[in-house]
Amino acid sequence: MSKFRNAIMGLALLALASLGAAQDGKYPGVGRAATPKEVAKWDIDVRPDFKGLPAGSGSVAKGQEVWESKCAQCHGVFGESNEVFSPLIGGTTAKDIQTGRVANLSRSDYPGRTTLMKVPTVSTLWDYINRAMPWTNPKTLSTEEVYAVTAFMLNLADIVPENYVLSDKNMADVQARMPNRNGMSTQHAMWPGKEFGSLSKPDTANKICMQDCRPEPKVASLLPDFARNAHGNLAEQTRIVGPQRGADTSRPETKAGTPPSTVTAAPATVTKPDNNEAKAVVASLGKYNCTACHGMDKKVVGPGFTEIAKKHAGKVDYLAGKIKAGGGGVWGQIPMPAQALPEADARKIAEWISKGAGK
Amino acid sequence: MSDDSIRSGRVQKAPENFLSRTGIKEVFAESKKGRRDFIRNAFAAAAAGVAAPVAMAQSNPVPSEGGDSNILNLPEHATGLGQGVATEGYGKPSKFEANLQRRQSPGLTQTTQSSVSFAPLQSLFGIVTPSGLHFERHHQGWWDIDPSKHRFMVNGMVKKNMVFTVDEIMRLPSVSRFHFIECGANTAVEWGNVAVPTVQYTHGMLSCSEFTGVPLITLLELAGADLKNGKFVLAEGGEGSSMTRTIPMNLITSGEVIVAYGQNGEMLRPENGYPLRLVVPGVQGVSWIKYLRRVEVGDKPYSSKDEAIHYMDLQPGGQHRQYSNLQEVKSVVTTPSGGQVLLDKGFYNITGLAWSGKGKIKRVDVSADGGRNWRQARLETPVMSKALSRFNLNWVWDGKAGILQSRAQDETGHVQPTYQQLRAVRGTRSIYHNNAIQSWLVQENGEVKNVQVS
Numbered sequence: 001m002s003k004f005r006n007a008i009m010g011l012a013l014l015a016l017a018s019l020g021a022a023q024d025g026k027y028p029g030v031g032r033a034a035t036p037k038e039v040a041k042w043d044i045d046v047r048p049d050f051k052g053l054p055a056g057s058g059s060v061a062k063g064q065e066v067w068e069s070k071c072a073q074c075h076g077v078f079g080e081s082n083e084v085f086s087p088l089i090g091g092t093t094a095k096d097i098q099t100g101r102v103a104n105l106s107r108s109d110y111p112g113r114t115t116l117m118k119v120p121t122v123s124t125l126w127d128y129i130n131r132a133m134p135w136t137n138p139k140t141l142s143t144e145e146v147y148a149v150t151a152f153m154l155n156l157a158d159i160v161p162e163n164y165v166l167s168d169k170n171m172a173d174v175q176a177r178m179p180n181r182n183g184m185s186t187q188h189a190m191w192p193g194k195e196f197g198s199l200s201k202p203d204t205a206n207k208i209c210m211q212d213c214r215p216e217p218k219v220a221s222l223l224p225d226f227a228r229n230a231h232g233n234l235a236e237q238t239r240i241v242g243p244q245r246g247a248d249t250s251r252p253e254t255k256a257g258t259p260p261s262t263v264t265a266a267p268a269t270v271t272k273p274d275n276n277e278a279k280a281v282v283a284s285l286g287k288y289n290c291t292a293c294h295g296m297d298k299k300v301v302g303p304g305f306t307e308i309a310k311k312h313a314g315k316v317d318y319l320a321g322k323i324k325a326g327g328g329g330v331w332g333q334i335p336m337p338a339q340a341l342p343e344a345d346a347r348k349i350a351e352w353i354s355k356g357a358g359k
Numbered sequence: 360m361s362d363d364s365i366r367s368g369r370v371q372k373a374p375e376n377f378l379s380r381t382g383i384k385e386v387f388a389e390s391k392k393g394r395r396d397f398i399r400n401a402f403a404a405a406a407a408g409v410a411a412p413v414a415m416a417q418s419n420p421v422p423s424e425g426g427d428s429n430i431l432n433l434p435e436h437a438t439g440l441g442q443g444v445a446t447e448g449y450g451k452p453s454k455f456e457a458n459l460q461r462r463q464s465p466g467l468t469q470t471t472q473s474s475v476s477f478a479p480l481q482s483l484f485g486i487v488t489p490s491g492l493h494f495e496r497h498h499q500g501w502w503d504i505d506p507s508k509h510r511f512m513v514n515g516m517v518k519k520n521m522v523f524t525v526d527e528i529m530r531l532p533s534v535s536r537f538h539f540i541e542c543g544a545n546t547a548v549e550w551g552n553v554a555v556p557t558v559q560y561t562h563g564m565l566s567c568s569e570f571t572g573v574p575l576i577t578l579l580e581l582a583g584a585d586l587k588n589g590k591f592v593l594a595e596g597g598e599g600s601s602m603t604r605t606i607p608m609n610l611i612t613s614g615e616v617i618v619a620y621g622q623n624g625e626m627l628r629p630e631n632g633y634p635l636r637l638v639v640p641g642v643q644g645v646s647w648i649k650y651l652r653r654v655e656v657g658d659k660p661y662s663s664k665d666e667a668i669h670y671m672d673l674q675p676g677g678q679h680r681q682y683s684n685l686q687e688v689k690s691v692v693t694t695p696s697g698g699q700v701l702l703d704k705g706f707y708n709i710t711g712l713a714w715s716g717k718g719k720i721k722r723v724d725v726s727a728d729g730g731r732n733w734r735q736a737r738l739e740t741p742v743m744s745k746a747l748s749r750f751n752l753n754w755v756w757d758g759k760a761g762i763l764q765s766r767a768q769d770e771t772g773h774v775q776p777t778y779q780q781l782r783a784v785r786g787t788r789s790i791y792h793n794n795a796i797q798s799w800l801v802q803e804n805g806e807v808k809n810v811q812v813s
Contacts, residue, residue, distance in 0.1 A: 083469065106675075124667040188680045192610055204773075204784060231465060237479065238458055
């Protein structure tokens with residue numbers, strides 16, 4: 001009996017407890033207050049009105065130093081590189097800085113769209129560099145370095161002079177010189193809400209028509225024959241059973257009516273023998289961000305691993321040294337920075353390359 | 360169309376090498392001369408070794424031995440002992456399905472960590488994307504994050520800045536909903552002209568899952584968010600790129616935006632943001648912040664990198680549309696589609712997907728003559744708001760060249776535009792939000808190609 005009584009008492013207490021908690025909130029026991037220290041560490045966003053921008057400054061000169069050691073590998077010495085990411089600098093003029101509209105954006109024959117041609121706000125550059133750059137080591141730049149790199153980029157685009165020091169005090173003045181600051185519009189129906197005074201009616205108005213809706217259609221665009229196999233053999237990219245097969249694009253489509261040969265019954269499974277040692281090395285290439293700049297077979301920023309293997313077969317010590325110390329001038333203009341990985345792992349990678357960089 | 364006219368269009372059966380290459384050549388040389396019936400004879404003859412009756416021969420004709428060897432000779436799996444339970448602790452697809460892979464589009468990006476892989480829409484059924492085939496878009500690589508160490512913070516215009524563990528998020532009342540996610544740049548390479556061969560590459564930055572999680576509004580209310588003055592919410596990821604996007608308040612207060620941990624009955628996959636991602640129904644994928652670590656309530660928009668440099672739509676006058684978020688009404692035929700081969704005339708099921716970021720799909724029409732004449736397709740159930748819908752339509756291919764198109768309309772009445780209509784207002788340089796009607800050319804030889812029509 002006493003057990004039963006205790007249970008009743010327990011339930012009553014529970015009821016009281018939940019009543020008490022209900023006064024504190026709907027879901028008692030879930031979540032806690034964030035400490036100021038925690039919020040300061042994570043709340044790093046900077047808005048166009050510069051809310052969130054930490055006090056500080058950085059010079060164009062300092063920015064150039066940081067740029068050359070941490071940014072140029074991917075973005076080029078002048079931000080012009082198109083090897084890894086879209087170019088950052090170029091395409092803007094002194095007149096654009098006056099008008100706030102980048103004239104080249106209205107030209108359909110202008111070849112590229114650089115970051116500085118598009119971005120309307122300095123806050124965006126600062127925020128993004130601070131949170132996500134350098135690409136392989138995000139959030140490692142000091143506040144001064146972020147100001148400095150931003151200043152250097154703005155100088156490359158002739159928005160600030162060579163001797164400029166960008167700071168939280170003058171960023172608004174610089175933002176008022178951004179070449180594309182007047183290039184944005186929210187007059188469209190693709191924001192759900194009224195915050196931007198957006199339109200509510202979509203910009204296209206197709207109608208449901210069922211019969212004789214248009215004249216005889218003509219094919220205006222299709223892939224050229226030389227691109228037939230550009231995405232790999234399509235026969236190996238479609239299920240092997242069903243109402244259709246994938247086209248065997250490893251063979252040309254003959255002019256006189258194609259025999260549409262299709263894939264063989266067995267899917268293209270890779271059944272190479274396991275090479276665990278090579279596998280471990282290849283996995284470490286990702287871990288140490290080697291693959292950010294080196295392809296397996298092809299040049300990205302630096303040479304492909306098999307290309308290095310051909311040139312430096314058997315030279316384990318040389319390769320291990322190069323990985324640790326970095327280098328330049330062997331394969332192209334962009335130097336490879338020194339890599340901070342354990343000696344033993346650098347050696348394993350060097351051995352793997354020296355043996356041909358196979359998978 | 361009466362079902363009497365429906366006959367099987369499948370002629371070739373696996374294994375595929377029962378016709379010699381010269382035999383195939385002969386068949387298609389003949390078909391080019393307009394003697395399509397020859398195909399039937401030749402295929403049937405090759406399979407059976409004798410002249411088969413004409414007139415829509417069966418796709419699996421009776422062989423001369425009096426029966427199919429696959430029936431007459433019992434296979435090993437009918438006469439032996441199969442494998443035991445839990446041979447695979449986590450089951451995998453059949454080895455015969457290995458052609459279905461998410462794939463990169465060659466030459467599109469220079470690195471794999473800032474890149475995209477496309478889902479194989481050409482071979483998927485229904486509306487749910489298998490989690491392992493869900494398209495990927497990473498800006499700075501993906502991670503497999505220990506959920507016991509992941510935290511979620513709410514701050515800004517709130518009474519109390521708060522942090523939650525994943526345990527705590529999972530204790531709260533949850534919802535489970537089906538939604539599509541489409542990258543704003545899906546079909547981007549096709550703005551100006553045809554650039555890629557298959558629906559995997561034209562439309563494969565599209566997936567649909569059942570997501571489980573807590574409505575974001577629940578967490579904002581817990582923190583005492585000032586929803587009167589706080590008109591904008593920033594969402595931020597916890598990985599290297601720490602993606603940030605301004606999230607429309609309308610979709611938060613409606614309870615639609617979810618802080619999700621579940622996907623198709625299990626936890627999110629690491630490539631899709633394990634352990635927490637934001638689900639923003641109807642809005643382009645870049646706003647569905649993965650590895651979600653923080654939301655901030657504010658009174659102004661944020662103009663983040665992917666709102667002020669990318670994911671803006673360049674218009675013919677040189678202006679960019681900023682904060683363009685919604686994925687408007689769109690559809691595509693997934694079979695028959697580019698890169699596929701139909702092996703004979705006869706019956707086919709035209710099937711495809713339709714979706715709208717503004718609600719449910721109301722109807723889908725399909726044309727086999729490049730948009731001159733249309734027939735209404737069957738919408739399969741369930742038809743859900745801001746989720747993929749599957750449509751089907753019976754079709755008997757007469758062996759002549761044709762152009763397949765689909766045209767969707769959503770519940771707001773908005774009809775998917777043609778390329779001409781879309782380009783008339785947005786030009787060809789927008790990159791994002793291409794929702795034009797897709798055309799697939801079915802050639803006389805059965806090969807289907809990606810085309811655009813004038």
